[in-house]
Amino acid sequence: MPMHKFKIIIGTIIGVSCVIIFQNFHTFIDISKQTEIKPSKALKSRIQAHQTPIKITIFSSQELLEELNVSSIHFWLKSLSDDVSIAQINPLKHPQQSDHYDITSDGIFVIEANSKRIDIDLIELILKNSDFSIETLQNHLMQALLNIINFPPKSVLFVHTSPNSILSDDRPLGLNSLAKTLERNHIKISEINVADITNLNETFDATIFYKIGPNATPNIQQLQQLYNDATATIFFSHPKYALIANQIIDHVQFNSEIIEDPTFHLMNSKNQLITDYQSHFNEPLIALLPYSSIVSFEDEDLIQSIVDSSPDSFIQFDSIEIKGPFSIIAHDANKQRYFINNHLLPTNFWIQQANNQAIVEDIIFSTLSRFPVFTSFESTQILLTKSQILSFVIAFIIVPFFALYTIYFGCLWLGLIRWKNPPSSGSKS
Amino acid sequence: MLKNDFQTIHQSLAIYFMGVLIFSTFGIKLLIDSGSYMIFSPFIFYHFLIGIFLPIILYKAANWKQSIFQSFGVSCTALPILIGLIINGNILVQLIIFYFCFLFSIQLGIINLIRWLAPHQRYFRFFVFCILILLWGTNIILDSIPLIYNFIAPVTISYHLSLITDGILHISTIFYLLFFVLITYGLARSHADA
Numbered sequence: 081m082p083m084h085k086f087k088i089i090i091g092t093i094i095g096v097s098c099v100i101i102f103q104n105f106h107t108f109i110d111i112s113k114q115t116e117i118k119p120s121k122a123l124k125s126r127i128q129a130h131q132t133p134i135k136i137t138i139f140s141s142q143e144l145l146e147e148l149n150v151s152s153i154h155f156w157l158k159s160l161s162d163d164v165s166i167a168q169i170n171p172l173k174h175p176q177q178s179d180h181y182d183i184t185s186d187g188i189f190v191i192e193a194n195s196k197r198i199d200i201d202l203i204e205l206i207l208k209n210s211d212f213s214i215e216t217l218q219n220h221l222m223q224a225l226l227n228i229i230n231f232p233p234k235s236v237l238f239v240h241t242s243p244n245s246i247l248s249d250d251r252p253l254g255l256n257s258l259a260k261t262l263e264r265n266h267i268k269i270s271e272i273n274v275a276d277i278t279n280l281n282e283t284f285d286a287t288i289f290y291k292i293g294p295n296a297t298p299n300i301q302q303l304q305q306l307y308n309d310a311t312a313t314i315f316f317s318h319p320k321y322a323l324i325a326n327q328i329i330d331h332v333q334f335n336s337e338i339i340e341d342p343t344f345h346l347m348n349s350k351n352q353l354i355t356d357y358q359s360h361f362n363e364p365l366i367a368l369l370p371y372s373s374i375v376s377f378e379d380e381d382l383i384q385s386i387v388d389s390s391p392d393s394f395i396q397f398d399s400i401e402i403k404g405p406f407s408i409i410a411h412d413a414n415k416q417r418y419f420i421n422n423h424l425l426p427t428n429f430w431i432q433q434a435n436n437q438a439i440v441e442d443i444i445f446s447t448l449s450r451f452p453v454f455t456s457f458e459s460t461q462i463l464l465t466k467s468q469i470l471s472f473v474i475a476f477i478i479v480p481f482f483a484l485y486t487i488y489f490g491c492l493w494l495g496l497i498r499w500k501n502p503p504s505s506g507s508k509s
Numbered sequence: 510m511l512k513n514d515f516q517t518i519h520q521s522l523a524i525y526f527m528g529v530l531i532f533s534t535f536g537i538k539l540l541i542d543s544g545s546y547m548i549f550s551p552f553i554f555y556h557f558l559i560g561i562f563l564p565i566i567l568y569k570a571a572n573w574k575q576s577i578f579q580s581f582g583v584s585c586t587a588l589p590i591l592i593g594l595i596i597n598g599n600i601l602v603q604l605i606i607f608y609f610c611f612l613f614s615i616q617l618g619i620i621n622l623i624r625w626l627a628p629h630q631r632y633f634r635f636f637v638f639c640i641l642i643l644l645w646g647t648n649i650i651l652d653s654i655p656l657i658y659n660f661i662a663p664v665t666i667s668y669h670l671s672l673i674t675d676g677i678l679h680i681s682t683i684f685y686l687l688f689f690v691l692i693t694y695g696l697a698r699s700h701a702d703a
Contacts, residue, residue, distance in 0.1 A: 088695045095688030096664055102681040103663040111604045112676020149550075152675035460597050461545050472540060476533035480589045484522050484529070 106159040120452045123222060127161045130229040134161070134193040138168040139183045140202065148187075148202065150214045157221070189217075191224050196266050198224040208438055209363045215454035219361040226449050227265045234448045235268040237284040239277065239306070241295040247271045252429035255290070261431075261441060267448070274299045277306055286312040286447045291423040292328065293321045303328045312416040312447035318423040319373035331382055332410065332419045335374040339406055341393040346370075355387050355408065357439050360415065360446040361453055365435035367409075372422040374406040383419075385410045415446050524567075524579065528586030532556060536590035546597040550674045552590060553608065557670055560584045560612050561641060564619040565634050570627055573620060580616045584609070601676075608673055614686040615666060621693035641666075 127134070136157055138145075145151040157166055171178040171186055181190055187202030200220050206212045227234070238255075240246055247259040247269065262269045272280065274296045287310040289303070296303060307313060307328050317325040322334035338351055346352035352370040359365055367387055374395065377383040385407035393404035411418045424430045426440050462468060491497045519526075535555055539548040563580040594600050622640060626633040646665025662668045669682045 084695075084699050088692065088699060091688070091695060092692050095684070095692055098688065099663050099681050099685045100660055102684050103659075103679075105680055107680040109678040110676060111601055111607060111678050146671075151671065152677060155672075155675075155677055155679075460599075462540060464541060464544065469537075469541070472537045475593060476537060476589045477529060480529045480533065480586065481526065484525050485518070488518060488522060 106155070106162075108155060108159070122452060123225075124160055127164070127225060127229060130161075130163070130193075132163065132193055132229070134164045134191065134225070134229070136164060136166045137181065137190040137192075138166065139171045139178055139181065139188040139190065140168065140186055141170045141172065142168070144187050144202070148206070148212070150202075150217050153214060153217060153221075156218060160225075189221065189224075191221070191228055193228050196228050198228050198265065200224055208365070208435060211364065216361065216363060218454045222451065222454075223361075223445055223449070224265075226451065227267065227445075230266070233266050233268050234285045235270065235282075236262060236444065236448075237280075237282075237287045237310075238269055238271045238290060239274060239287060239292070239303070240271070240290040241274050241293040242291070243273070243295075245271055246290065250428060253424070253427045255426055255428065257428045257431050257437075258426045258440065261437065262444070265441070265445075267444070274303060277302050280306070284310070286310070286314065286444065288444075289313065289315045289317075289325075289328065290426075291316060291318045291321065292325055293318065294324060296324055300324075300327050314418040314420070314443060314447060316420050316423045316426060317373075319371065319421060322373065322421070329419065331379065331412075332375055332377045334419070334421045335376060335395075337373055337395040337397055339372050339374065339389050339393050339395055339404065339408070341390055341404075343392040344390045353389055353393070353408070354434070355389060357387050357409075357435065357442075359438065359442040361442070363438075365438055365442075367425075367439050368430065368434035368436055369408055369422050370424050370430060372408045375408060375410045375419045375421045377407075377410060381413065383410050383412055409443075415450070418443050418447065524583055525586055528583040529589065531559070532587040533589055536587075536593075546594055546599045549594055549600050552587075552594075553674050554670070556584070556587045557612060561615055561619060561666075562638075564616050564623065565637055565641075568620065568623050568627075568634075573624055577617060577620050580620070581613055584612055584616070604673070604676055607678055611669070611673055611682070611686060614690050618689045618693040621690070621697040624697040625693070625699065 138154075142151065145153070154166060154168075157164055169177050171183050171188070178184070183190070185201075185203065189200040189202070191198045191200070200217075202217070205216055205220060209216055238247060246255045248254075248256060250256040259269055270282070270284070274292065277299060287306065289307070292303065304327070315325065315329060317334045319334070319336045319338060322336045325334045339353060340350040341353050342350055344354040346354060346368060349370070351372075352368065353372055355367045355369060357365040357367045369387070372389075375385070387409035388405040388407055391403070391405050393406060394401050395404075395406070396402075408422060409418065409420045420443075425436055431437050431440060488497075536548065536552055539552055540546070560580075563583055564576060567579045567583075568576045591600070591605050595602055595605065619637065619641065622637050623633060626636050630636050644664075644666050646662065646667050663681055663685070669679075669685055672679050672682055
């Protein structure tokens with residue numbers, strides 16, 4: 081074999097091997113406008129500190145990922161940590177592997193670590209979020225990863241005044257679905273009656289006060305203490321028991337008057353309000369809030385409203401009609417204290433309505449982990465007017481033509497090209 | 510006299526005028542269709558496809574260096590649209606610079622492949638076209654076998670193009686370009702030495 085051919089063959093083998101081997105390294109520069117693919121240092125250090133293998137299996141066809149513009153998610157996931165391993169399986173072409181994971185549809189991300197598992201359904205995210213983008217997926221993956229790697233798991237205390245367990249109650253007004261949601265996300269929840277809070281000797285990452293009623297009156301001081309000591313709180317107040325709740329909280333007042341809305345309501349009930357909710361991932365969600373009342377506050381720097389009724393809404397106060405909009409859900413500036421003047425939102429029946437499930441999850445997760453959020457890139461929209469199209473033609477066709485002439489004459493002037501003699505007519509020979 | 514001068518200029522610039530017309534018209538169509546400036550990926554896909562066939566079309570055995578220059582030059586006629594996208598804040602200048610480095614390297618490699626095949630093969634353009642199709646790669650077949658896909662995909666052009674359109678400058682893409690140009694140059698030189 082000639083030496084030259086030998087060199088080329090060896091060079092080709094080395095070249096192809098290098099490309100394949102270097103493909104496994106996660107070294108890359110993010111040159112996109114949004115710098116969306118580069119993981120945040122905080123998230124990387126949290127995952128690297130975990131030091132346990134994290135397995136991510138993407139049950140999706142490549143076509144679906146490309147169609148949704150999320151195919152580059154591999155690179156973001158791989159660069160999080162060396163402990164993250166990724167596999168992609170097309171569920172339609174490999175039904176046996178899909179059955180093993182109990183996957184029946186295209187577009188499911190399965191995250192496993194420490195014998196825990198969390199699934200993220202791409203199609204569900206798209207249905208929930210009309211502005212779906214790669215950032216939406218990144219935020220949900222980040223939340224799932226944080227939930228799965230938390231060791232010990234995040235803990236939530238659930239305080240109520242009911243004599244029986246509410247979290248195990250699977251009736252329409254029970255909170256069994258909420259308990260299952262937290263369990264699914266590997267968050268530990270402990271239920272306690274107000275009468276037993278004196279025996280409490282554990283610390284929790286967040287405390288949920290649910291429908292604190294008249295039974296709590298003898299324990300108001302302990303509840304105040306618990307509220308003040310808690311790092312994060314979520315208060316679901318029953319409008320009827322607003323006076324009791326107001327003794328526990330500060331800076332905010334719960335009211336008792338039920339809000340009615342003649343425009344944005346469900347079916348024939350003006351009390352079942354339909355409102356907008358912006359998640360802490362900036363996703364627009366729809367909340368369905370029945371029998372809600374007002375959360376009032378004075379200092380807008382300290383407390384911010386996140387769910388408001390429409391301007392058409394009103395309340396009846398001493399036979400006087402007061403027009404909205406009214407705040408129904410508010411939080412403090414650090415998003416660590418949530419005030420919700422509606423106790424039906426997390427119940428088994430109402431949590432299934434509209435995006436209530438996602439809203440409850442969003443409120444609980446935002447109190448448990450504060451993390452940099454990916455914001456989606458907003459593109460400039462084009463107004464298709466005649467003058468706009470004309471400006472496109474001028475900018476992209478006519479100006480480049482003149483630019484070409486200018487470059488040509490410039491090159492002639494500089495002597496970079498020589499003037500060609502024009503072809504004389506009839507000189508075919 | 511003046512008429513003849515302009516005729517000469519037009520003849521010299523005709524191919525670039527055509528390039529501007531094709532790319533700008535397609536770009537304007539995409540802008541109107543999408544109603545936003547988010548047209549980078551489809552535009553680049555179209556531009557790249559045309560860009561890699563330019564060296565095959567424009568190759569002249571007598572003056573292959575001019576073929577390289579012309580291929581580069583015609584590819585650059587897409588710049589008005591790309592500058593428009595940069596001004597409207599959808600892409601970074603770095604991305605455009607790297608994309609053109611990628612395209613020029615592939616074009617250079619194709620010219621080298623032609624120089625290697627042209628003296629031996631009568632239908633060298635067809636052979637180069639076949640090599641390009643093989644190098645382009647396809648996910649439809651390989652996707653079904655993940656293990657093979659993991660090995661084959663990084664050596665395909667489409668894989669690296671998809672990385673670039675996603676704004677990822679991966680180390681393997683740099684190696685891919687480097688080795689692609691060097692190996693094809695070696696092949697072209699093997700003919701010259703012979």
